[in-house]
Amino acid sequence: MTPQARAVTTRHAVLTAAAEVFNKRGYAAATISEILASAAVTKGALYFHFPSKEALAKEVMRAQSKWLGERPPSKEGAIQALIDLSYAFAHALLENPLIRASIRLTVEQGTFSDPNPAAYGDWANTIRVLLLRAKDEGDLHPGLDAERAAEIIVGAVTGIQLTSEVFSSGSDLPRRMTDMWILILPGLVPARTLARVSVRDTAGAR
Amino acid sequence: MTPQARAVTTRHAVLTAAAEVFNKRGYAAATISEILASAAVTKGALYFHFPSKEALAKEVMRAQSKWLGERPPSKEGAIQALIDLSYAFAHALLENPLIRASIRLTVEQGTFSDPNPAAYGDWANTIRVLLLRAKDEGDLHPGLDAERAAEIIVGAVTGIQLTSEVFSSGSDLPRRMTDMWILILPGLVPARTLARVSVRDTAGAR
Amino acid sequence: MTPQARAVTTRHAVLTAAAEVFNKRGYAAATISEILASAAVTKGALYFHFPSKEALAKEVMRAQSKWLGERPPSKEGAIQALIDLSYAFAHALLENPLIRASIRLTVEQGTFSDPNPAAYGDWANTIRVLLLRAKDEGDLHPGLDAERAAEIIVGAVTGIQLTSEVFSSGSDLPRRMTDMWILILPGLVPARTLARVSVRDTAGAR
Amino acid sequence: MTPQARAVTTRHAVLTAAAEVFNKRGYAAATISEILASAAVTKGALYFHFPSKEALAKEVMRAQSKWLGERPPSKEGAIQALIDLSYAFAHALLENPLIRASIRLTVEQGTFSDPNPAAYGDWANTIRVLLLRAKDEGDLHPGLDAERAAEIIVGAVTGIQLTSEVFSSGSDLPRRMTDMWILILPGLVPARTLARVSVRDTAGAR
DNA sequence: ACAATCGGGACCGCCCGTTAAT
DNA sequence: ATTAACGGGCGGTCCCGATTGT
Numbered sequence: 001m002t003p004q005a006r007a008v009t010t011r012h013a014v015l016t017a018a019a020e021v022f023n024k025r026g027y028a029a030a031t032i033s034e035i036l037a038s039a040a041v042t043k044g045a046l047y048f049h050f051p052s053k054e055a056l057a058k059e060v061m062r063a064q065s066k067w068l069g070e071r072p073p074s075k076e077g078a079i080q081a082l083i084d085l086s087y088a089f090a091h092a093l094l095e096n097p098l099i100r101a102s103i104r105l106t107v108e109q110g111t112f113s114d115p116n117p118a119a120y121g122d123w124a125n126t127i128r129v130l131l132l133r134a135k136d137e138g139d140l141h142p143g144l145d146a147e148r149a150a151e152i153i154v155g156a157v158t159g160i161q162l163t164s165e166v167f168s169s170g171s172d173l174p175r176r177m178t179d180m181w182i183l184i185l186p187g188l189v190p191a192r193t194l195a196r197v198s199v200r201d202t203a204g205a206r
Numbered sequence: 207m208t209p210q211a212r213a214v215t216t217r218h219a220v221l222t223a224a225a226e227v228f229n230k231r232g233y234a235a236a237t238i239s240e241i242l243a244s245a246a247v248t249k250g251a252l253y254f255h256f257p258s259k260e261a262l263a264k265e266v267m268r269a270q271s272k273w274l275g276e277r278p279p280s281k282e283g284a285i286q287a288l289i290d291l292s293y294a295f296a297h298a299l300l301e302n303p304l305i306r307a308s309i310r311l312t313v314e315q316g317t318f319s320d321p322n323p324a325a326y327g328d329w330a331n332t333i334r335v336l337l338l339r340a341k342d343e344g345d346l347h348p349g350l351d352a353e354r355a356a357e358i359i360v361g362a363v364t365g366i367q368l369t370s371e372v373f374s375s376g377s378d379l380p381r382r383m384t385d386m387w388i389l390i391l392p393g394l395v396p397a398r399t400l401a402r403v404s405v406r407d408t409a410g411a412r
Numbered sequence: 413m414t415p416q417a418r419a420v421t422t423r424h425a426v427l428t429a430a431a432e433v434f435n436k437r438g439y440a441a442a443t444i445s446e447i448l449a450s451a452a453v454t455k456g457a458l459y460f461h462f463p464s465k466e467a468l469a470k471e472v473m474r475a476q477s478k479w480l481g482e483r484p485p486s487k488e489g490a491i492q493a494l495i496d497l498s499y500a501f502a503h504a505l506l507e508n509p510l511i512r513a514s515i516r517l518t519v520e521q522g523t524f525s526d527p528n529p530a531a532y533g534d535w536a537n538t539i540r541v542l543l544l545r546a547k548d549e550g551d552l553h554p555g556l557d558a559e560r561a562a563e564i565i566v567g568a569v570t571g572i573q574l575t576s577e578v579f580s581s582g583s584d585l586p587r588r589m590t591d592m593w594i595l596i597l598p599g600l601v602p603a604r605t606l607a608r609v610s611v612r613d614t615a616g617a618r
Numbered sequence: 619m620t621p622q623a624r625a626v627t628t629r630h631a632v633l634t635a636a637a638e639v640f641n642k643r644g645y646a647a648a649t650i651s652e653i654l655a656s657a658a659v660t661k662g663a664l665y666f667h668f669p670s671k672e673a674l675a676k677e678v679m680r681a682q683s684k685w686l687g688e689r690p691p692s693k694e695g696a697i698q699a700l701i702d703l704s705y706a707f708a709h710a711l712l713e714n715p716l717i718r719a720s721i722r723l724t725v726e727q728g729t730f731s732d733p734n735p736a737a738y739g740d741w742a743n744t745i746r747v748l749l750l751r752a753k754d755e756g757d758l759h760p761g762l763d764a765e766r767a768a769e770i771i772v773g774a775v776t777g778i779q780l781t782s783e784v785f786s787s788g789s790d791l792p793r794r795m796t797d798m799w800i801l802i803l804p805g806l807v808p809a810r811t812l813a814r815v816s817v818r819d820t821a822g823a824r
Numbered sequence: 825a826c827a828a829t830c831g832g833g834a835c836c837g838c839c840c841g842t843t844a845a846t
Numbered sequence: 847a848t849t850a851a852c853g854g855g856c857g858g859t860c861c862c863g864a865t866t867g868t
Contacts, residue, residue, distance in 0.1 A: 027235075029234035029317050032840075033840080033841095044847045120369060149385065152362075153389075156362035156365050157365065159365020159366065162368075163360060164361070176357070176361070210830095212830075213830060239855085247831085250831050250832045255830090416826095436728065437729060438645075439644075440645075440646035440647035453827090455827095455828075456827045457827050458827095460826060465860095519725070520726075522644065532785070561801060567779075569777065571775065572770065575776060576773070594805060596805055597805060599805055628850080661837095670837080670838075671837065827868080829867095830865085832864095835858100836857105838856080840856090843850105846847105
């Protein structure tokens with residue numbers, strides 16, 4: 001293995017281990033030592049790649065916005081795209097420890113030297129844009145404020161992920177996603193749209 | 207001041223200060239020292255009333271279930287009772303630092319020696335019971351699973367409180383509560399009921 | 413119960429509990445709290461009777477010299493008196509927690525504000541006097557230094573009690589006392605005396 | 619200085635300082651701070667080498683069994699070997715702070731999470747084996763129980779070291795050793811052997 | 825006189841996140 | 847990338863008064 005390749009491996013191992021520990025313990029309670037042990041890496045190696053615990057956490061959190069940023073725009077209707085996005089995210093949450101940790105880190109980031117609400121903002125924004133497009137497509141209840149609805153949805157998803165983590169270690173997240181849409185969709189879209197969109201977990205079929 | 211009275215004062219000061227610090231920093235990042243300074247109390251006094259940081263946190267959390275347990279049953283219809291409950295809770299959250307902190311502590315309690323999901327459970331239970339009554343009263347969408355809906359609502363409220371804390375330090379929580387009900391109610395109750403219930407913030411008039 | 417009587421009871425309970433805890437943990441590791449719990453007495457009561465932990469320990473140690481001081485002079489020959497004394501002490505050790513604790517406290521008293529080697533001194537002195545009398549009675553090996561022999565005996569008994577505590581919680585102390593005399597007597601007294609004295613545990617027959 | 623060498627130096631300094639403090643104050647009363655100051659080392663350095671105060675104490679105690687284990691078997695008769703061993707140990711006690719502290723730590727180890735009487739056991743064993751060999755060589759009083767005699771000797775030496783520490787900070791230990799042998803030997807060996815063995819402090823001549 | 829409550833601080837062992845030297 | 851060391855500060859808790867009841 002070339003040195004470069006080894007560096008990539010190490011960096012990845014550290015990042016994954018950090019995400020797992022952050023998710024399990026929370027940022028403040030997580031210790032570098034536990035990350036080290038979990039990654040089977042020495043302190044020197046970690047500090048070579050990341051200057052501090054906070055930098056490590058921020059790097060973990062970047063995975064989330066990266067995931068969001070890399071998602072190709074859907075060709076479906078906006079509402080269907082939103083639903084599909086939610087399921088895709090649910091599965092990303094299940095499969096990618098970095099993303100799973102991001103949620104908790106975002107909630108707890110008050111501790112950071114430079115708390116950055118951009119994480120929520122990215123999501124609220126993406127969803128708002130989709131809702132605005134839905135409005136154009138006539139798929140949004142008239143009189144509904146897209147901005148506010150977006151923020152509620154972000155909050156709800158955040159909370160559902162957190163509680164799902166407590167109740168079932170997150171494994172039943174897709175099911176809860178469905179429960180959520182069943183509850184929310186009628187308040188979000190007109191009846192006509194309701195009959196058209198599908199809350200099926202398309203991502204799960206992968 | 208009689209000693210007993212002094213003790214009550216001290217205890218209360220500690221509990222309030224602890225709640226504030228827990229809410230601001232999270233459980234793990236909160237330090238006893240900051241609580242001490244904020245309560246203007248010495249370590250000896252704290253140690254007399256609470257044997258440990260964890261015990262302090264658990265006592266703070268008890269405020270939440272106490273609040274829920276002490277709430278008189280409503281004579282309104284179940285759905286209206288649920289809505290009123292949510293606003294009452296939103297205001298309790300604004301006014302009572304202990305309750306505000308409880309949410310965060312409940313989410314983070316994984317660190318505790320004896321993590322107890324009862325906090326969520328109490329809420330899920332209360333809501334489920336209300337939804338079941340609503341079903342009897344013909345005010346619930348047929349085919350809706352009360353248990354699941356209750357869990358989703360708990361998750362949503364949790365997440366909304368958390369994000370509200372990030373965006374506005376919690377002050378706009380009642381407004382967000384309204385946004386949430388507008389979104390959720392159509393999926394929860396039949397149209398007939400929808401026309402009857404009021405999502406007005408009755409508690410705010412207090 | 414008259415107040416005075418209650419005070420005596422309390423005082424005694426505290427002293428006994430303290431002795432037990434001191435013996436089990438050693439002076440420094442013993443905590444007032446454990447003594448309190450063991451005596452079923454409150455802090456206020458303890459501090460009414462004893463101004464400090466050290467005073468408590470010193471009072472416990474006084475039991476030892478009190479025991480030695482109250483022992484009636486034996487009418488036997490000096491050597492026999494010495495042997496009897498050792499067994500009597502062994503049994504006092506078994507029966508009286510204060511005396512048992514005294515040994516450990518004496519060894520550890522370096523921590524005290526006013527370390528006082530008198531405890532050893534008392535014993536060394538008593539034994540030296542007995543050995544001197546034995547010399548007069550022709551029952552001591554000629555050429556043996558009574559002072560030195562006395563110090564060795566004190567050391568040996570101390571060590572035997574300590575190790576007996578480790579091996580058997582002290583219960584086999586009388587047996588070990590016998591083992592010691594069998595080993596030491598031939599070096600201490602002439603053969604003629606050896607035939608006359610008895611290493612029987614007279615105190616045990618009580 | 620190569621890093622490894624520095625580590626060895628630091629480790630040794632910590633160990634020696636710890637032994638001194640343990641010997642002076644006892645395990646429980648000894649503070650890490652005092653050890654730190656005495657070793658002129660920082661907390662971090664200590665923590666790097668030893669995970670806890672207890673581990674430090676256990677490592678100190680290992681010096682004792684290591685010393686015993688490394689002693690070459692004597693070619694002398696068993697009794698002479700025993701005497702020589704005692705003097706060698708007395709001098710090890712004088713010269714090696716770790717060994718000096720071991721005695722006290724062994725007596726006080728009740729506080730430890732895993733109290734291990736092996737320390738006494740090693741000694742009792744070694745001495746018993748020597749006494750058994752002495753019996754084969756006809757150098758032990760017939761009818762003497764080697765096991766019991768060994769335990770008494772261990773106890774006596776322990777106590778003599780402890781009292782010597784109180785009276786003279788340990789400096790007169792070899793002299794007391796001689797006093798002890800003068801007292802014990804006649805009870806241990808037949809007269810014939812007594813004339814042959816020497817209680818001279820051979821180790822002191824070094 | 826005797827005891828209980830409540831609070832005061834000092835300080836302890838631990839351990840954490842982080843650099844230097846190599 | 848590693849080993850070794852740094853030092854701040856954490857939670858805990860201990861020993862002990864000051865104050866108040868009985």
